[in-house]
Amino acid sequence: xxxVTQLGSHVSVSExxxxxxxxNYSSSVPPYLFWYVQYPxxxxxxxxxxxxxxxxxxxxxxxxAEFKKSETSFHLTKPSAHMSDxxxxxxxxxxxxxxxxxxxxxxxxxxxxxx
Amino acid sequence: xxxxxxxxxxxxxxxGTSVKIECRSLDFQATTMFWYRQFPKKSLMLMATSNEGxxxxxxxxxxxxxFLINHASLxxxxxxxxxxxxxxxxxxxxxxxxxxxxxxTFGSGTRLTVV
Numbered sequence: 001x002x003x004v005t006q007l008g009s010h011v012s013v014s015e016x017x018x019x020x021x022x023x024n025y026s027s028s029v030p031p032y033l034f035w036y037v038q039y040p041x042x043x044x045x046x047x048x049x050x051x052x053x054x055x056x057x058x059x060x061x062x063x064x065a066e067f068k069k070s071e072t073s074f075h076l077t078k079p080s081a082h083m084s085d086x087x088x089x090x091x092x093x094x095x096x097x098x099x100x101x102x103x104x105x106x107x108x109x110x111x112x113x114x115x
Numbered sequence: 116x117x118x119x120x121x122x123x124x125x126x127x128x129x130x131g132t133s134v135k136i137e138c139r140s141l142d143f144q145a146t147t148m149f150w151y152r153q154f155p156k157k158s159l160m161l162m163a164t165s166n167e168g169x170x171x172x173x174x175x176x177x178x179x180x181x182f183l184i185n186h187a188s189l190x191x192x193x194x195x196x197x198x199x200x201x202x203x204x205x206x207x208x209x210x211x212x213x214x215x216x217x218x219x220t221f222g223s224g225t226r227l228t229v230v
Contacts, residue, residue: 034219043121043208043223044159090158094219101212103149103219105159 002027002093004106012112019078021109023065023091026072033074034092034103035065044090050074061085086113117143119211121222128199128229136194136225138209145211148192149219150184153206165192199229 007022025031032051036044048059055067065076074091091106118141128134138148147166151159163179165171165186173179181203183195192211196203209222 036221041206041224041226043221044210045221046218049218101147102161102164103210104161107158108156110156 002031002095002102002104004091004093004104006089006091006106006109008109009107010110010112012114013081014114015083016080019063019076019081019085019111021076021089021091021111023074023076023106024072025074025091025093027093027095029095032094033065033067034094035059035063035074035076036090036092036105038088038090038108047076047089081111081113083113083115086111117211117213117218117220119145119209119220119222121209121225123225124223125226126228128227130200130229131198133195133197134199134227136196136207136209136227138192138194138211138222140190140211140213140220143211143213143220144189145186145192145213146189147212148184148186149210149212150182150192150194151208151210153208153224155206159208162194196227199227201229203227204229 003026005024034049035047047063048057050057050067058064063078089109092103094103120139150162153159162177163171163173165184167189171184186192208224210219
């Protein structure tokens with residue numbers, strides 16, 4: 001079974017500061033990992049994903065994440081926060097190309113950006 | 116890019132009635148569809164997985180007779196909430212996977228309110 005834990009349900013940063021959202025996963029098979037952003041009453045938008053290959057993944061809007069197998073982590077970072085980054089962020093894991101491919105989500109982290 | 120259209124975006128229904136939510140893949144063939152439920156300020160809970168032409172597989176604890184899922188074609192999947200009650204009020208989101216690429220495309224979600 002797979003699972004995702006997002007450390008910190010609420011993160012607050014100042015505009016221009018570093019954003020770090022933490023995600024740890026558990027998977028019995030090589031995982032595919034994703035970060036999504038959700039704005040109120042909207043669906044999910046993919047920020048970035050890791051499947052295979054390079055462990056540092058760059059996504060949209062200046063976000064990036066690094067897959068660290070030894071730490072079972074996939075933390076999301078952005079060097080400088082913008083007010084528009086305030087939203088709900090979800091880390092998710094799937095079982096890759098095998099089995100069901102179900103996407104399992106973490107609990108979510110609310111990012112607040114202060115002016 | 117891949118687009119999934121979900122309708123309606125909002126629906127209010129009376130207790131005891133049924134509501135149908137549609138998800139259409141507009142520019143790809145959705146071989147697998149996932150249906151999620153999201154409670155306020157909570158993560159996405161996977162309800163069921165459906166493959167085109169097959170019966171849906173429901174997650175543990177999800178009532179398959181209440182949440183009817185049909186995936187009769189490669190471009191359309193529907194979720195019908197039967198005999199809806201106020202506790203069924205929630206945000207429902209679909210997600211589709213297609214052949215030829217690995218990714219999950221999400222609909223924009225449906226806000227269901229049962230009064």
